[in-house]
Amino acid sequence: MTGLLTEADGAPVAVENPEALSSVLLICEHASRRLPEKMGTLGMSPExxxxxxxxxxGALAVSQLLVKSxxxxxxxxxxxxxxxxxxxxxxxxxxxxxxxxxxxxxGNAAISAAERRARTEALYVPFRDALSGFISTRKTEGRPPVLVTMHSFTPVYHGRQRDVEVGILHDTDKRLAACMLAAAEKTKRYxxxxxxxxxxxxxxxxxLIEHGLKNGLLNVMIEIRNDLxxxxxGQKVMADYLTGLLGESLQALSQ
Structure with a gap:
């Protein structure tokens, strides 16, 4: 393997359950804290x-539970x-x-244009291409996917406590988000x-824009407060809750 990643690093992108029967495609951009060997520690502390x-x-763990459910x-x-x-x-x-x-x-201070390109080609391009390829295949099969990006956020940010527990995010296409918010309002669990x-x-x-809106696909971003x-x-409880929200919302949108 050439460029930023070594053979020991392995591939930049992982795909699980590609033959899934569900239309849902879970995406986790921030799944790992791992650094490529060549990057060292970026000059940062273990903390x-x-x-x-x-x-x-927690985002990847919840995503992997949703893969199964x-x-x-x-x-x-x-x-x-x-x-x-x-x-x-x-x-x-x-x-x-x-x-x-x-x-x-x-390690990110004053990065050269060449280094920016190297990181982009090693990490972003394969990730983008994996998503584009999956979406293209599913569309060709007549099974357009539903994009659900999975994230978590810290309870305290810049010293301020965040009361919100689950965020349902959208850009200009709010179809799926609106259904999920309506479903969440029924239980008021979070x-x-x-x-x-x-x-x-x-x-x-x-x-959401690059792979959802540009392809006319249903899409939503889920943000979970990471203390939950x-x-x-906690991961199992949240996965069960999101399974219900997504299932009810997709059923409503299919009618």
Whole structure:
């Protein structure tokens, strides 16, 4: 393997259950905190590299439970968003951020154009192509997928407590999000809000736009407060809840 990744690093993208019967395609851009061998530690402490700035804790675990409960496919990035955030386009500074919340990232300071290209080609392009290829195949088969991107967020951000527990995010296509919000309102099990703690203005809907809107596909982004999914019990409870929301919403949209 040439370029940024070594043979020991392995592939940048993982695909689970590609032959899934469900139309749901789960996407997890921030699944891992792992760094490629050649990147070292990016000049950061073990504490920073294990924190939410490096990945979305619990997002992959919940996604993998949804793979089973929904018979869904899953595509996720195998390396930390600190090296390349696959929910951002290459031209965005946030794709390779020099600062994340209170943490400076020395390894991302003053990155050369050549290094930006190397990271983009090693991590973003394969991820983008895996999504595009899966979507194209499903559309050709007459089974257009439903895109569900999975994320988690920290309960405290810049010193401020966040009360929202589950965010249902959308860009200009709010069909699936609206159904999920309506379903959530029936149970009031969690504090569920539209486009919180982030929204389109924060630049977080790149995947939804690039792969959902541009293909005319149903799409939604789910944000889970990570203290709710820090252990297996919490992950299972949340996966069961989201299974119900998605199932009810997709059934309503099919009628």
């Amino acid at each position: 920073a590299l294990s924190s939410h700035i490096a990945w979305d804790p 929904l018979d869904a496919a899953l595509i996720y990035q195998r390396f930390s968003r600190l090296v390349y955030d696959c929910n951002r386009p290459p031209e965005a500074e946030a794709a390779m951020p020099p600062v994340s919340e209170v943490f400076e990232i020395p 504090d569920v809000r539209r486009n919180e703690p982030y929204g389109p203005a924060d630049g977080v809907t790149h995947t 999914v820090r252990d297996e019990v």
